[in-house]
Amino acid sequence: MTTPTPGTSGTSGTSGTEPARYDVGGVLLPRPFKIRRFGHFGFNSDHLDESIAFYTDLLGFRVTDEVSLLDQVPPELRSLVEGVVTDPRMIFTSNSSDHHALLLAHRTFGTVNGNDRIAKDITLSQITWQVGTLQEVHDAEEYLRAKGVEFGRVGRDMPGGNWHIYFRDPDDNMVELYYGMEQVGWSRNSKPHAMHYRGFDDRPPLPQMSEAAEVREALDKGIDIHSGWRPAESHLAETHDVGGILLPRPFKVTKLGPVSVFTERMDEMVTYYTELLGFEHVEESAYRGKRIVFLRNGTEHHSFVLADKALRGMLGLSEHSSCLSMGMEVGSYRQLRAAVEFLQSHGHTLVEGIPPELYAGIDYAAHLRDPDGHLVCLYYYMEQVGWDGRPRPSSERRTVTGTWPDALEPLSDTYVDQTYMGPLG
Structure with a gap:
């Protein structure tokens, strides 16, 4: 196959039947960019x-x-x-x-x-x-x-x-x-x-x-x-000990995402994000007969979720927004537990009843609404996908209990994602 030169459009194989490939930093990829x-x-x-x-x-x-x-x-x-x-x-x-x-x-x-x-x-x-x-x-x-x-x-x-x-x-x-x-x-x-x-x-x-x-x-x-x-x-009093650092709240949002959106064009959206933008299809789930698709661009189980828009009304979520939720990872399971207590003590009622089928690859999570009704998903762990691209079988995932334990047994990929680089505060 002819190798395209850096910065140029890809070229197909000499037979004209092979898909185009593009030189992205010296690696041949199906498109001339890679979402990181x-x-x-x-x-x-x-x-x-x-x-x-x-x-x-x-x-x-x-x-x-x-x-x-x-x-x-x-x-x-x-x-x-x-x-x-x-x-x-x-x-x-x-x-x-x-x-x-x-x-x-x-x-x-x-x-x-x-x-x-x-x-x-x-x-x-x-x-x-x-x-x-x-x-x-x-x-x-x-x-x-x-x-x-x-x-x-x-x-x-x-x-x-x-x-x-x-x-x-x-x-x-x-x-x-x-x-x-x-x-x-x-x-x-x-x-x-x-x-x-x-x-x-x-x-x-x-x-x-x-x-x-x-x-x-x-x-x-x-x-x-x-x-x-x-x-x-x-105006913020730094009174909470977060891993040895005093912060105004007992947790630190260390990572942004995943993004979850409702759609009425599931097949179109899946094709667009996988074939055009290069996301990997990880797995699918269903809730009350409605389809949920998990896509990734890195080693985390998912970075983007597409859910049937019919679920919005079924779950009682705000009809004003097509955004299902925005994920925000905190630094540890202890911080997640502390965040729940902190939010409740500040008058915020957590949203119950969000089915785990909507956040496969995450175990313990807490959901709350912002002033406009957008749903925020706080979590501490995201399943990691290895070299073979396969997610963990659902039968081997942690069972989430109604009463959260004080501490958890580690999984093989607990705390293995990249650590937060800067100081916490």
Whole structure:
């Protein structure tokens, strides 16, 4: 088979019958990119201030930037946007060194962004997946356009500095592939707005300068590189011992995902995410006769779940959103137990009756609603899939008891996923 050169479209075999393959960092793959992990997401909220408090004060995300949508649109469109948007704030929050993991904006931001142009229950402003290089973002655009995918934006957003392409899936969810998220360091200062001149509103030429070169250029321009946003968290008392570190709450969200969504186009969505974007089909389950499909892009059992939308009403979940749940992993089983007690003591009623068929590969989990009714799934463990790509048989999974034990016996893959890299606080 002819090997394509780096950065170019794949070529089929000489017989013309073999599928195209692409050189991705020296490895031949079925598409010119490889999704490495779930990166971040956005919620469009009717209760923006309450949602900010919920995700920051309660769950521990920190605000890394705040901008106005009115400052992000061309001057000729400002009056039009003002007539639609109730609250123009865009709040960037993070649970790690990534500039943002969760973008919060008003529900009317979704209207301007086109999130609800077809389906009024899309409250996810974006579902974002990270690839390994800028070259992959560049090549993914050509590949997806050739497949007839409908595109949104292409370029590099500020704040955050991530190079990206935005496009739509069969349910009209906005999907993003990106490379190069800004990292926020020990001082908690994000990149100053004066450095946002390095944003792009269209396809950037390659190669681009490095982040280190951008900093040198900013210094040469006389920009104070330490003048970026810094979160104000002095109102939070650090009284909980979390593995030897005092934090404002007895747990730390150490990983984002999996994403679970409802769909009425199951076959289309499965085909789109597996054949076009390269997710692996892990397994399927059913609840009350309705189909649930688990997909992965790494070694975790699943990073994306598709569930029959008929289940939404059966489970009594909010009809306003097609998002079933957003997973958030905490650092340990002890932290998960402590999180349950903490949330209940702060007046939050946990959502009971979410069937385990919706989160196969996770054992103990707790569910709660945010101020808009979005479901958050807190968990401590995700089954790992080995070299042969097979999940653990359901008969060998841990049995979850109604009364949670004080401690658990370890499984073969307990605490084997990558540890949280930064300090907990």
